[in-house]
Amino acid sequence: MISTIFDDARQTGRAGVTTTGRRALLVAGAAAGATALAACTSSSADGPRRPSAAELEAERVARAEAALRLRSVTAAHGLLERYDATLAAHPALAPRLTPLRRAVAAHAKALGEGGTAVRPTTAPATPSASASASRKPAASPTPVRVAAAPGAALEELAAAERTASDGHTAALLTAPPEYARLLASVAASGAVHAYLLTEGARA
Template identity: 45%
Template sequence: MPFPLPSRAAPGPRRRTLFASAAGAVLLVGCSGDPGGSGGRGASAEERARAGAARDSERLVARYDAVGAAHPGLVARLRPLRAEAVRHAKAFGGSVPATGSPSAPDSATSPPSATDAPSGSSSGAPAARGTVPAVPADPVAALAALADAEKTLADRRTAALAGLPGETARLLASVAAAGAAHAYLLTTWKPKPDTGSDSGASGGEKRG
């Protein structure tokens, strides 16, 4: 008696699924309540957490702008991820332009240092949005550095969840999950090292 063959599952997460997961973080923005619902010291801690998260997202937007300025061929691929970072910053009360007018940093083609990763601490010191790490000259390395920044920030945001009020914790957790998805996507893109153009930017989804 023949048995039905089990359906074959995809070996890994699909890009469309990851984009949908990342976009889902934005849906929580409209559902998040007024942080003033907690009283006294709790409210102050929540406000500090939101302000720190907004600064972190603003800094991340600046990194996307710097990479796009140094490697114009990557702009089309990075645009949706940058837009997500903008929405995350606004969800936490930050303010960044919807469309960047990036200018490459003075040392845009210098290799990154060990301290280039942005701080993910929700209570870290403010950082100027225009101060960004140097962008590697190799577009593959530039994407890798951006992926590392997204992953580092996502990990630190996850670690900062303990002790936060419910609504803020849920929003921060969702944004952290989106950042982890962004990091994965950035590691799967393979631009041409000689031109900086994205081999998949104009061809749409070519892989299943």
């Protein structure tokens, strides 16, 4: 009889310990979950991940290339406006200028193709480089003045060709390889145009 009572007491004690242990585990698990949730909430509240140095450098290079492309396209369109103004002022020069003007238009289109797409790692304060590279340059605020004499107008056009060619040559130093080859080709073509517009006509 006494042994039976002791056995019941042992079983009751074990059951109590087991129940207490389970409750302790549940409480500990809940506390750990709350701690993890608080940590996640704190991390997300800190804002987006900061870009690495490599990401910032890649974005800087892409923006520089987009700016270079925009400058090159702007120069080509400025030259194209000079051709149009000269043709409007001196229609008799059309047979001579039209082939050169067509080549300049092709250069302007080629220089603007394949602009660098930039995905900013931070909120941009200015329009993205990709938008800048693809945007068509604004027209000149004032009309291009053309000399009244056809010979002088050709001299002006040749000077504009040389200026654009020099600009493309200078851009070779910072241009990526593929774009540098295009710039070199356009610059060489501009030098030939300048010769044809002046010395070539006298030969």
